[in-house]
Amino acid sequence: MHLEPRVGARPATSSEGPHRQLDQQAPPGIWGELVAKVFDLEGVSEGISQVSPVTSRAVYLVDLEEEAGPGTSLAPGRRPEPVHLHGVQDTSVHLVLPMARGEELVRLGWAEPHQYADFGTEFLIFGPRDSDELGTVLSIIEESLAFARSAA
Template identity: 40%
Template structure:
């Protein structure tokens, strides 16, 4: 949970719209977060292409928290996680590597500016590509 420097609600809504526009994604209720969160769920026929480490549940690769928080949890490739942590865009999820969750879950801070939105949307796109099993992942942020 993000405790301060909360993303404005409009940024949260833009992230939801952005994520909903990614190939094979539908919005739904998170299987691992509070009911007010919005999950990004990959269609089952596409989710089978990605590694298990790309998911929190069989189809959920990311979710954005409630409006009073605005942060996201998402699964990212290890090389991208290193960049996220180094650049201060997020931190390792406390459950990463525990309770049957992969080590690839991060909390990404909610965006407050256009620049931060571009970074977080780019990370959400990478999380989606990871879940799709794409081999062309990188960090161009």
């Protein structure tokens, strides 16, 4: 999917764990809409993240019990967790993508590499600031879920 560059400066992010977005958070209504749309996607379930603070919500694939391949989960060696949504005070998303696609999103201003990447496939996606960005972030999440399934 072709994406236009994200408009404006990149948000500030933490330099120490947990990796989070410090400004330009999604407005609560936009964030709530994104969360609802993510958990309305076919084939996903909501759970507690295995690797992120308790305010995060894990996105699990109902049809995948084991990682499809290295770098396809934020929780290597555990139940596959390709995406987790951070809390409303943060509004960023951690997810996995093919390295080249993630690097493209970094160049376009939508992402940055995860601070604690094991495989180079882990990225932080900035929270959507408006409804147009909500659609973009949702499409990136859908790409991540497809990537997590594709290596199977």
